[in-house]
Amino acid sequence: MSRKAALVVIDLQYDFLPPDGSLAVANGNDVVLPIINLIKNKNQWNLLIATQDWHPKDHISFASQHNTSPYTELSFTHPLKEKDDGDELLTKKQTVWPDHCVQGTHGAELNEQFKKEWDNITEPEKYVVKKGYLQDREYYSCFMDVWGLHKTEMTSVLHEHGITDVVFVGLAYDFCVLNSAIDASRLGFNSYVIKECCRSVYADKVADTDNKYSHAGVKVISINDLSAA
Numbered sequence: 001m002s003r004k005a006a007l008v009v010i011d012l013q014y015d016f017l018p019p020d021g022s023l024a025v026a027n028g029n030d031v032v033l034p035i036i037n038l039i040k041n042k043n044q045w046n047l048l049i050a051t052q053d054w055h056p057k058d059h060i061s062f063a064s065q066h067n068t069s070p071y072t073e074l075s076f077t078h079p080l081k082e083k084d085d086g087d088e089l090l091t092k093k094q095t096v097w098p099d100h101c102v103q104g105t106h107g108a109e110l111n112e113q114f115k116k117e118w119d120n121i122t123e124p125e126k127y128v129v130k131k132g133y134l135q136d137r138e139y140y141s142c143f144m145d146v147w148g149l150h151k152t153e154m155t156s157v158l159h160e161h162g163i164t165d166v167v168f169v170g171l172a173y174d175f176c177v178l179n180s181a182i183d184a185s186r187l188g189f190n191s192y193v194i195k196e197c198c199r200s201v202y203a204d205k206v207a208d209t210d211n212k213y214s215h216a217g218v219k220v221i222s223i224n225d226l227s228a229a
């Protein structure tokens, strides 16, 4: 079977970028130019996807909705109130964040420099996939919410194009890139992440994050590995 590769650019949005992003990832701007160079290399890709975190203003992942401080952990109950075998409501511990990527705001827009190049691309086919728009649940993966209930169009778009290999870049290495790449692997794609085209929320824990990738069968690679592949 011939290999077909998709490049997925995760959440290159102003709220994740310094200097003004509400949830700015340190040194996030460093990845913009390398990612632009990747998307312009049209012979490398059979499909391009850019994702956007896209929240309603009262999204459940915002600390402001819980009268607590950002970056703390809260326990969330299953959106459909499912219970475990012991008749207890299913819960998940999740970090809450500053308000970010609210639909229609500047912070939710894709970086302008990236967007300009993206708009100029005529091939291969490209899609923007939004996630996070259901108010009552968190999304990290661009494939589905954290409970695995609501699926975005990611899987069907990849299948429609016969994609075998999915390569992830963007923000943040330890959250949305990580969970997206893990889901891609779980869903049967060859899943890769280009490490130098990502930055982490918790840069001091990058070794732990590397382990999570390899544990899930995701290959952590560099740009130079692409031409060799």
Ligand SMILES: [Zn+2]
Pocket (backbone or CB within 6 Å): 053, 054, 055, 061, 100, 101, 132
């Ligand atoms: Zn979000």
